[in-house]
Amino acid sequence: MDLIKTFPNGTTVNEVKGWKDYNYIICSAGGGICRYAHSFDNAVSFAEVFETYYKVSKRQNYESN
Numbered sequence: 001m002d003l004i005k006t007f008p009n010g011t012t013v014n015e016v017k018g019w020k021d022y023n024y025i026i027c028s029a030g031g032g033i034c035r036y037a038h039s040f041d042n043a044v045s046f047a048e049v050f051e052t053y054y055k056v057s058k059r060q061n062y063e064s065n
Contacts, residue, residue, distance in 0.1 A: 001015065001025070004040075007048075009050075010028070010030065010054070011026065012047075013026050013040075013043045013044065013047050021038065023039065024040060024042075025037075026043050026050065028050040
């Protein structure tokens with residue numbers, strides 16, 4: 001598995017070889033949520049969703065304290 005890109009909030013896009021017909025795995029910061037994608041474009045789209053969710057959940061946790 002090769003690291004392709006790391007986003008500012010820690011979401012990663014990795015290239016996987018030889019695992020069914022998927023080419024990329026996207027994991028949220030800390031690896032709590034991962035998703036497989038066929039193309040790099042799909043991988044980046046999922047990563048952007050993870051990045052947005054991470055920012056929202058981080059703010060919500062701060063406001064609830």
